[in-house]
Amino acid sequence: MTPRGSAHRGRREQPPTRRTTVDFPHAENRIPVLGVTDIGRAAAFWTAALHLDVSPPWHSETWRTLSHRGGMVPALGLMRSASLPEPRPRLHLDLFTDTAEEQRREVRRLVGLGARVVDGDLYPPEPDFVVLADPEDNLFCVVDLSDAPSGGDERPADRPRLLDESRTPDPP
Numbered sequence: 001m002t003p004r005g006s007a008h009r010g011r012r013e014q015p016p017t018r019r020t021t022v023d024f025p026h027a028e029n030r031i032p033v034l035g036v037t038d039i040g041r042a043a044a045f046w047t048a049a050l051h052l053d054v055s056p057p058w059h060s061e062t063w064r065t066l067s068h069r070g071g072m073v074p075a076l077g078l079m080r081s082a083s084l085p086e087p088r089p090r091l092h093l094d095l096f097t098d099t100a101e102e103q104r105r106e107v108r109r110l111v112g113l114g115a116r117v118v119d120g121d122l123y124p125p126e127p128d129f130v131v132l133a134d135p136e137d138n139l140f141c142v143v144d145l146s147d148a149p150s151g152g153d154e155r156p157a158d159r160p161r162l163l164d165e166s167r168t169p170d171p172p
Helices: 039-050 100-113
Strands: 033-036 052-059 063-068 074-080 093-097 129-133 139-144
Touching: 033 039, 039 052, 039 063, 039 074, 039 100, 052 074, 093 100, 100 129, 100 139
Parallel strands: 033 074, 093 139
Antiparallel strands: 052 063, 063 074, 129 139
């Protein structure tokens, strides 16, 4: 309840926010944003690739927010950009799979949606990732966690399966 005469009277009380030991406002990391030239094409690819929906409240000619299905939790932003994609971006998306077979299946599915495999001269020998480019040439990786440096032969019991087999059919 707000005190009488408060400037906040009439406003709904907000739930307490999470704070660190630092007692000042701070920004929170919410969603990654990809620069694209064709918002519609990028939205079609990423909604299918990540099983997301376009969020109508955050929709314009220069912006799309893609959210997790069944809710309004934002997952990815798409912003119209005139700049070209970076040939070797320092920041990119990683999509995880639990096994090499799931990785192969996911790469085939994404290529079927319009991505392309990108060959690279700077990859380590026998990488645990496959680099792809979306239809806008933004690079991203599909990582096999069983072969990743932090992975192992078996998935720890407390790490759930990442891919729901029913959601990721092979492309025709």
